[in-house]
Ligand SMILES: CC(=O)N[C@H]1[C@@H](OP(=O)(O)OP(=O)(O)OC[C@H]2O[C@@H](n3ccc(=O)[nH]c3=O)[C@H](O)[C@@H]2O)O[C@H](CO)[C@@H](O)[C@@H]1O
């Protein structure tokens with residue numbers, strides 16, 4: 160079993176190139192199945208979720224070549240819309256194959272989505288979309304089947320704002336007959352990126368980035384080339400890392416507008432932020448101020464930045480409160496931070512942090528990708544050594560977590576734990 164060793168690193172300084180967004184890439188790769196010609200995607204990160212998509216793609220006949228960040232996809236050879244349940248369940252965004260293959264072939268059989276298992280993550284809004292477009296949905300224990308003789312445009316009001324179901328609705332409706340209106344749609348950059356990509360192939364999607372999206376169905380999508388947007392969540396975490404001990408970190412190749420609420424919070428706690436056209440520099444200070452974080456859907460403060468922000472707030476003198484309104488129970492990292500000596504309490508669905516207390520290294524476990532970033536940051540700020548297990552979760556989101564953090568001076572290394580050492584470590588931590 161792998162683990163990451165993090166050592167107290169003092170201020171972090173340097174420049175990091177930000178890779179393409181995981182959450183956009185997962186949508187774009189499934190969206191590419193809709194094309195009737197060759198698609199080239201640039202900037203796709205080489206992460207575990209993408210490797211699984213490549214496997215799923217190959218199983219169903221999709222020809223896919225990946226070299227560096229470039230992925231060339233030939234969807235003309237897809238011969239099946241039955242997706243291995245185990246593979247679909249090993250990551251969250253497999254539901255995008257449901258939207259795209261339903262749209263293209265009229266039927267899809269697919270495992271229930273997996274992914275970061277921090278809370279229950281319903282797919283009722285995805286199902287609502289498929290049904291509204293005229294499909295039947297049959298749910299089984301660990302897979303579901305969606306089928307439609309014909310998909311017809313519809314008016315769909317989301318009960319709650321969801322980026323996944325908004326993207327899936329675009330995938331399912333893009334080839335449907337007539338007009339689809341999505342109301343209460345998510346406005347995330349990943350929604351816009353998917354709409355821009357589909358439009359480049361010939362789709363007619365209007366209004367992405369607002370709460371009302373209109374899709375005029377077309378009968379054919381051509382091939383084309385598209386570059387995925389930069390990962391705003393990785394960028395945000397690196398900017399936060401600058402705040403740990405008064406460092407200075409520049410993130411390159413980003414879209415600063417995608418990080419508005421994050422930058423505002425960093426400034427609110429006393430950090431200085433400078434934005435260029437496609438780069439941001441954050442300057443830390445040793446006098447961080449406590450604050451209140453409430454996550455929300457874009458453009459509010461992202462739930463995926465909540466955990467790294469919690470690590471940073473351990474350094475801010477005074478009482479901070481963190482509430483995750485998107486996933487109220489996404490707080491597993493709190494118990495782990497306490498193992499490092501953090502003074503942080505859970506009351507109802509908020510974390511109450513008393514910042515400015517010293518942290519001591521120890522063994523901790525990352526239960527999802529952002530919990531991993533949080534623990535890594537806390538480990539870099541703690542005295543001594545911190546050992547982080549659950550590396551497989553971190554690698555779902557980061558192509559080279561060690562290399563990228565090292566480039567700003569973080570003392571990190573990857574190690575292998577034998578089965579016996581793992582048992583000893585579990586016994587010790589009980
Ligand atoms: C692969 C991917 O892009 N993952 C991101 C995506 O997940 P994902 O797309 O799955 O999350 P959603 O945007 O759909 O979820 C937003 C909210 O809607 C709720 N909901 C969602 C769908 C549904 O059918 N019913 C329902 O009630 C969820 O429980 C949550 O409270 O957005 C989340 C919220 O920004 C991020 O944390 C994830 O990193």
Ligand SMILES: C=C(OP(=O)(O)O)C(=O)O
Pocket residue numbers: 250251252273274275276463528529556
């Ligand atoms: C929750 C996340 O991912 P996923 O939706 O793929 O599980 C995340 O990226 O923080």
